[in-house]
Every structure is written in C-alpha cells, then in structure tokens.
Amino acid sequence: MKASKVAQYGLITALALVLSYLESLLPPLGVPGVKLGLPNLAVVFALYRLSWKDAWVTSLVRVALVALLFGNGASLAYSAAGAALSLIVMGLLWKTGKFSSVGVSVAGGVAHNAGQILVAMALLETSRLAWYLPVLWISGTVAGVLVGVVSGVLVKRVPEKK
Amino acid sequence: MNWLKTHRNDVLLIAVLLILGGALALFLYITRQAGGYVSVRVDGELLMELPLREDTQIVLGEEEHTNTLVIENGTARVVEASCPDQICVNQGAVRYAGESIVCLPHKLVVTVEGGQANDVDAATR
Numbered sequence: 001m002k003a004s005k006v007a008q009y010g011l012i013t014a015l016a017l018v019l020s021y022l023e024s025l026l027p028p029l030g031v032p033g034v035k036l037g038l039p040n041l042a043v044v045f046a047l048y049r050l051s052w053k054d055a056w057v058t059s060l061v062r063v064a065l066v067a068l069l070f071g072n073g074a075s076l077a078y079s080a081a082g083a084a085l086s087l088i089v090m091g092l093l094w095k096t097g098k099f100s101s102v103g104v105s106v107a108g109g110v111a112h113n114a115g116q117i118l119v120a121m122a123l124l125e126t127s128r129l130a131w132y133l134p135v136l137w138i139s140g141t142v143a144g145v146l147v148g149v150v151s152g153v154l155v156k157r158v159p160e161k162k
Numbered sequence: 163m164n165w166l167k168t169h170r171n172d173v174l175l176i177a178v179l180l181i182l183g184g185a186l187a188l189f190l191y192i193t194r195q196a197g198g199y200v201s202v203r204v205d206g207e208l209l210m211e212l213p214l215r216e217d218t219q220i221v222l223g224e225e226e227h228t229n230t231l232v233i234e235n236g237t238a239r240v241v242e243a244s245c246p247d248q249i250c251v252n253q254g255a256v257r258y259a260g261e262s263i264v265c266l267p268h269k270l271v272v273t274v275e276g277g278q279a280n281d282v283d284a285a286t287r
Contacts, residue, residue: 103172134187141179
C-alpha cells in the first residue's frame with residue numbers, strides 16, 4: 001500500500017471517528033436509534049471521491065474503533081449490521097450512477113436503521129419491535145437528506161488531489 | 163428549481179421512502195389496540211406477565227443490572243435503570259398492544275400484549 005493511501009485512510013477514518021464522537025455528545029433525540037448519522041458524511045464522501053472499497057474501509061474501521069473505545073459487544077453488533085447493510089445499499093445505488101449523494105445517503109440512512117432493527121430482533125429473539133420501524137425509517141430518511149446535502153457540498157468543494 | 167431537475171431520482175427515492183414509512187406508521191396506528199397486560203422477557207425468556215389494570219411497581223434483574231418497572235393508569239414504563247444509557251427510562255410509557263420497552267444492556271424486553279394475562283400466578287411471583 002502506498003504511503004499516500006495509508007495517509008488518506010488515516011485521515012478519513014479519523015474524520016469518521018471524530019464525527020462518531022461528536023454525535024455521541026449530542027443530546028438524545030427522544031427515540032433510541034434516531035440520530036443524524038454524522039459519520040456517514042465521511043463514508044459518503046469516500047464513496048464519491050474515492051471508491052466503494054475505500055468507503056468500506058472507512059466505515060468498518062470506524063465501527064471497530066468506536067466499539068473498542070466507547071462500546072461493548074452488543075453495540076458492535078448493531079453498528080456493524082447497520083454499517084454493512086447501509087454500505088451495500090449505498091454502493092449499489094452509487095453504481096447505478098442515477099443518484100446524487102443525497103439519494104445514496106438517504107437510502108443508506110434507512111438501510112442502516114433497518115439493519116439495526118433486524119439485529120435487535122435477532123438478539124432479543126422478538127419480532128415486537130414493529131413500532132421502531134416506521135419511526136427509524138422516517139428519521140433515517142430525514143437524516144439521510146441532511147447528510148447527503150452536506151457531503152454533496154463537500155465532494156464539490158474539497159479540491160481533488162493528484 | 164434547477165436542483166429538482168438534476169436530482170429527480172433522488173427526490174423520487176425520498177418521496178417513495180417517506181410514503182412507505184408513512185404507510186407503515188398509518189397501518190400500525192389504525193390496527194393498534196389497547197393492551198391488556200405486559201409480558202416481561204429477559205434474553206428471550208418469558209419472566210412474568212403483569213396486567214395493566216393493576217397499578218404496581220417491580221424491580222427486575224439483580225445486583226448491578228436492575229430496571230424498575232411501574233404500571234400505572236393502564237400504562238407501563240421503566241422509571242429507573244442501572245445501565246448508563248437510560249434509553250428505556252427516556253422512552254416513557256407504553257400502553258398499546260405491540261408497543262415495547264427495550265433495555266439492550268440487560269436484554270430486557272417489556273411488551274404490551276392484547277387480551278388478558280393468561281397466567282395470574284405469574285403476576286404475583
């Protein structure tokens with residue numbers, strides 16, 4: 001791996017990590033699981049400016065670091081499932097080339113929340129989390145719009161290297 | 163409205179997602195029914211069933227892993243939890259069938275069920 005690539009991964013992963021921390025400082029938004037998804041800024045940026053693979057690296061390293069620093073086994077399972085499902089959906093939409101960062105990030109937000117609910121259902125062996133689904137579905141959409149708009153601006157404004 | 167033109171697919175996607183989410187919420191709202199009792203599960207195992215019409219307070223769990231469940235005026239809520247995130251406490255009261263309070267660190271799920279508790283003894287255990 002080239003040194004510049006290592007530096008790039010370090011930079012963007014650190015950014016995602018700081019955004020995770022920043023988000024954890026925000027007051028809870030009423031319903032568990034409803035959040036802005038700030039770290040997704042870094043992931044969407046990586047997807048559009050770098051590559052799908054780079055987005056994966058950014059996201060998974062962030063999830064692992066967050067679990068090590070602030071979390072536990074259960075929170076790791078939730079965030080990993082959310083991150084993975086969101087990355088798959090975002091990657092597929094991005095590949096079609098028909099969506100901007102807004103659409104991609106919206107789908108990612110919804111997929112992330114759906115993934116977390118699926119894991120919660122599996123871990124708690126209950127299918128009784130139905131009410132969370134529409135709430136997190138809509139909050140994921142709204143958060144996705146915000147993150148998508150900001151990362152769209154980032155992709156446009158941050159100068160391309162090389 | 164240039165943005166709308168260049169982002170037609172995004173707007174469509176957002177609209178479809180919002181409509182799906184709204185439809186799901188509407189469906190759940192219409193089909194909701196008042197709860198008869200709450201079931202308390204820890205790690206997927208049914209621990210007890212408590213009727214909603216009887217006001218009661220109960221401490222669930224042991225040692226450092228406790229949640230205090232209060233049943234009052236036909237609603238159930240967790241008023242105290244020993245976990246750091248306090249999500250179950252902040253969630254407030256539930257009263258309709260299918261609603262639940264979840265405490266992930268303690269693997270506790272309190273679910274409102276329709277109908278009546280079928281095991282009266284379980285409530286007094």
